[in-house]
Amino acid sequence: MPQEKLYATPQAAVADIQNGSTILVAGFAGYGFAEGLLAALLEVGSNDLTLIYRAGPYAEVESGSLPAVENLVSNGQVSKLISPMPYEPGSGGVIEQQWQAGQLDIEIVPQGVLVERLRAGGAGIGGVFLPTAVGTRFETGKERRNFSDGEAVLELPLKADYAFIRVAAADTLGNAIYQGSSRNWAPIMAMAARVTIAEADRIVEPGELDPEAIISPGIFVNRIVAAR
Numbered sequence: 001m002p003q004e005k006l007y008a009t010p011q012a013a014v015a016d017i018q019n020g021s022t023i024l025v026a027g028f029a030g031y032g033f034a035e036g037l038l039a040a041l042l043e044v045g046s047n048d049l050t051l052i053y054r055a056g057p058y059a060e061v062e063s064g065s066l067p068a069v070e071n072l073v074s075n076g077q078v079s080k081l082i083s084p085m086p087y088e089p090g091s092g093g094v095i096e097q098q099w100q101a102g103q104l105d106i107e108i109v110p111q112g113v114l115v116e117r118l119r120a121g122g123a124g125i126g127g128v129f130l131p132t133a134v135g136t137r138f139e140t141g142k143e144r145r146n147f148s149d150g151e152a153v154l155e156l157p158l159k160a161d162y163a164f165i166r167v168a169a170a171d172t173l174g175n176a177i178y179q180g181s182s183r184n185w186a187p188i189m190a191m192a193a194r195v196t197i198a199e200a201d202r203i204v205e206p207g208e209l210d211p212e213a214i215i216s217p218g219i220f221v222n223r224i225v226a227a228r
Contacts, residue, residue, distance in 0.1 A: 133155070198224050
């Protein structure tokens with residue numbers, strides 16, 4: 001069976017991530033984070049990164065006491081965050097500190113808008129008109145049009161160089177299934193990245209997964225590494 005998508009370690013799977021890359025980080029409320037990949041990225045040391053993610057709390061990683069995304073920010077590897085809520089109010093920590101010091105750029109994108117921009121990027125759509133930003137500061141510099149059901153603002157598609165996702169199981173072809181709420185943003189992000197890296201709790205041979213349960217087909221998953 002094909003083995004070219006399999007990587008022996010998280011470090012090997014992220015070793016070619018260059019400075020200046022944009023990375024989608026799946027996960028929501030502590031579930032579905034590719035903790036091993038995030039910790040490996042900390043070791044690899046790629047910097048000037050843009051991370052696109054949904055707010056935490058974030059899973060702890062072995063390499064430090066800070067949550068995964070905050071570890072990367074604290075290590076000076078992140079130059080920009082794109083998120084509906086980059087940190088929880090009252091617990092901004094190093095993210096808030098670096099932002100206030102002018103060391104970190106933060107772009108706030110409403111959650112529904114962000115997921116639609118990612119969906120458009122993955123589907124090859126040139127953009128979507130959404131009513132969310134009409135009359136708000138999020139409308140600045142964007143095209144507005146009037147439709148039969150009201151005004152809407154053009155939101156451009158969003159894509160990335162890499163996506164880090166956590167899956168319950170994947171076969172060696174990259175077909176992946178999820179467990180419960182760990183699914184969250186992962187299927188959308190897998191489609192919107194040039195290279196999607198899946199951290200899998202279980203890796204099996206083709207044919208062992210129920211085809212009706214597969215959410216992310218192998219065409220959207222480029223690399224697989226076993227979760228540790």
